[in-house]
Amino acid sequence: MADAAPGLTTRPVDDPAIPDAEALLRRIVREWIDPNDGTLIASAFLDRRSGYVSVNRSSLTTREAVLANTAHMGLAALEARIPRRLDHAVASDPSPDDASHALIVPPASLDTMNKRKAAARIMAKSAQITEPIPS
Amino acid sequence: MKNPFVRRGPPHSSAPDPNAISANAFYSIQPLGALQPQAQWLAITPYATASEWFMDSIHTVSRLGHLEDGWDSYGSPALTHMAKARALQVLICLERQPVPGPHVAPVPGGGISMDWSSGSRALELEVLPDGSVEFLRVYDSDRMEEGLIPPDRLDYLREQAAWLTQHPA
Secondary structure (H helix, E strand, C coil): CCCCCCCCCCCCCCCCCCCCCCEEEEEECHHHECCCCCCECHHHHCCCCCCCEEEEEHHHCCHHHHHCCCCCCEEEEEECHHHHHCCCEEEECCECCECCEEEEECCHHHCCHHHCHHHHHHHHHHCEEEECCCC | CCCCEEECCCCCCCCCCCCCCCCCCEEEECCHHHCCCCHHHCCEEEHHHCCHHHHHHHHHHHHHCCCCCCCCCCCCCCCCHHHHHHHHHHHHHHCCCCCCCCEEEEECCCEEEEEEEECCEEEEEEECCCCCEEEEEEECCCEEEEEEECCCCHHHHHHHHHHHHCCCC
């Protein structure tokens, strides 16, 4: 299985320093918006490489910084409490050029890949689109 | 299988083709032996009578197939050949089913999702990068079940479509 976060050799663990109320920011593409109700679809919170979903901690960055150099993308915000309620970890994963980077990590019990869509859908429907896709 | 679409145009010989529907009829021919040898995945869909949602979905899959590496800004690879081919197979399989049109979207990692909604039910089919297909059924917005559709069980796929449109009284 490929690793979505190069350099990680062990499963990231939940970081209690990230409060439940902190908004986790994720860039979104137009196709992830459900045309029926304007909410996100599960694909926005899936990654079929490692299963870890990249986000940015809103307390350590800005919307503008997250969207820098990414034309035609929008932004969604998800409170950290949502993945935690689904037994996912919210792990800090800072890089030298991005201190705000974090990961949403599914529990090992969902490592069989066909058991992640329900949680991804719940996260997607709970997220708020804070920056619409530029037209 | 570089191009799953074959245009059936006017015959090159002077003899008319007795099997031709019209000179401009289009067919998609999916000889799926390169992916799975099962005969169930062989399908021929006459484009002249194909539904609008089917044509739109085929075009969307084709468009998504041109996404480049990094399309999601998080380093996702482009959609895999296996995922694109299997997505086309799924659409062809369901073309004659009484379902509404799906919302087709790319999935980080190289897959494709197809989402349907009908009343209080929703169905998500996801083609993974390796070509396997998973489903998620949603009842009344909060009850869900998910699983894998075996590659040799086309009937499971149609069963999912039938479930979507069967509304309890």
